Amino acid sequence: MWFVDHAQITVQAGDGGRGCSAFAQPPYTRFPYPDGGDGGDGGDVIMLADPQAATLLDFHFRHEFRAGRGGHGGSNKRAGKRGEPRLIRVPVGTVIREAVSGNVLRDLAQPHERVVITKGGRGGLGNATATEAGPGAPGETRQLVLELKLIADVGLVGAPNAGKSSLLARISTARPKIGAYPFTTRYPVLGVVNVDLPAAARQQAGGRRTFVACDIPGLIEGAHAGKGLGIQFLRHVERTRLLVHLVDAAAVDGRDPVESLRQVNRELAEYDPELARKPQLVAANKMDLPAAQANLERLAKEAGRPVWPISCSTGQGIPALLQAVWDALHTGHDA
Ligand SMILES: Nc1nc2c(ncn2[C@@H]2O[C@H](COP(=O)(O)OP(=O)(O)OP(=O)(O)O)[C@@H](O)[C@H]2O)c(=O)[nH]1
Ligand SMILES: [Mg+2]
Known part of the structure; x- marks a missing residue:
């Protein structure tokens, strides 16, 4: 895109x-x-x-x-x-x-x-x-x-209300619409993300210190068959190099985060198996809410690797997530 x-x-x-x-x-x-x-x-x-x-x-x-x-x-x-x-x-x-x-x-x-x-x-x-x-x-x-x-380097995917737009707004100058209802985002938004890097790391990356992230509408069950909005826009993340899969770890709207992670991954795979194989970082969002803590380990277990605990409200964990995104983009491996 x-x-x-x-x-x-x-x-x-x-x-x-x-x-x-x-x-x-x-x-x-x-x-x-x-x-x-x-x-x-x-x-x-x-x-x-x-x-x-x-x-x-x-x-x-x-x-x-x-x-x-x-x-x-x-x-x-x-x-x-x-x-x-x-x-x-x-x-x-x-x-x-x-x-x-x-x-x-x-x-x-x-x-x-x-x-x-x-x-x-x-x-x-x-x-x-x-x-x-x-x-x-x-x-x-x-x-x-x-x-x-x-062209976007990183695609933000996740269920509706996971906080994808909140994350993009927090890390870039883009101002996507944010709302406590599903499908707040109706079309993709891109933002340029500036990463705070030590000089040595920047040099290693050939002087670069930015990447472009793409926020798309939330994915729901049946998305691959056209339900919801997300599917129309999955092609926008097809050419990205990395996905950041955002999960509402506090289950604000009552959906189990692990089930949600699984669901969205299933939809990605149904849409295009390549997309499901793309390097993916899982970020557990809304860690500022007490309910989130208990789901962290379960999410890591489901993902089969550590997840990144973040909060788009307080900003906690976001620098570490960006660092991980950066490393993945520049080493070609997911964390
Ligand atoms: N407490 C808390 N609320 C959050 C956090 N991040 C996002 N929210 C809230 O979650 C709701 C959904 O946020 P959005 O950023 O619009 O979510 P989205 O994933 O873009 O949603 P869609 O565009 O509908 O797919 C909003 O009410 C946000 O204020 C967080 O870290 N903590
Ligand atoms: Mg959104």
């Missing part, structure tokens, strides 16, 4: 430096002559398709990027320094549009492809080259919209 990550940014190239107006008069000469140097050109703003960038998440926090201005010219024909260029790294596949017109300026489809998106202003000429020293030209400013199509 494709999901479009958007960001809007302003980029400003550097202004050109001022040309210098100066006169030199060496000893024993009658007339001074002009020797003012040219101003340096302003720096360009360059966008680069970086294979290590995965999402546009960084641009949700930083919107303005500027390149350095050119240095002013000096006497003795000294030229001003060129302004520092500003390099903006974006994921491969980022489409750059002009915000106002919506026109596509560039589609950075190839790794390491780069484009000068705004040019620095030319430096002004000094009076050594021109009759009169001039100011530098202003750097170009542009409002840009960045767009990136993403």
Whole structure:
């Protein structure tokens, strides 16, 4: 499933430096002559398709990027320094549009492809080259919209009301609808999840620190035969690399969590055996409620491996779950 990550940014190239107006008069000469140097050109703003960038998440926090201005010219024909260029790294596949017109300026489809998106202003000429020293030209400013199509890495599955949307809302900037009734979620929602990683782990992952999760409607008995809503959307999780199976461990709506786990897995297998074989992490949600504790061990027994106790209300256990998701994505094994 494709999901479009958007960001809007302003980029400003550097202004050109001022040309210098100066006169030199060496000893024993009658007339001074002009020797003012040219101003340096302003720096360009360059966008680069970086294979290590995965999402546009960084641009949700930083919107303005500027390149350095050119240095002013000096006497003795000294030229001003060129302004520092500003390099903006974006994921491969980022489409750059002009915000106002919506026109596509560039589609950075190839790794390491780069484009000068705004040019620095030319430096002004000094009076050594021109009759009169001039100011530098202003750097170009542009409002840009960045767009990136993403594919989900992780699918969130579970019975209705398990807390799938609550989890996505907690771990990403996505805002799926949350409600204490089944089928609150009526269509898939994707979110970019930022994982807090130690530097070493990040390096191991090639600099990446985000993954994309997909929240789909809850799965009920008979889902594979079209009951409920979830089935229409299972294809959206078919291409994910990992499933996080959320269970309401506190059985708020009276359904036994172990039975629910079994049920949803059965529906996955009926829909597509491949889906049931996909690496799966089981997360026992609603651990803030006292009733949940007693079901933890039973759930682990049913799953045949440890489950991740979490609470979307308090946030407990979520960093550990994200770490496990991360490890599974980057080692190719489920925990
Ligand atoms: N106490 C408690 N309630 C929770 C927790 N997580 C979710 N809930 C509540 O459970 C209900 C269902 O949450 P949702 O996130 O909408 O569940 P869902 O799995 O997305 O449900 P569907 O979209 O209907 O499949 C809401 O009332 C949430 O507030 C939790 O950790 N503790
Ligand atoms: Mg939901």
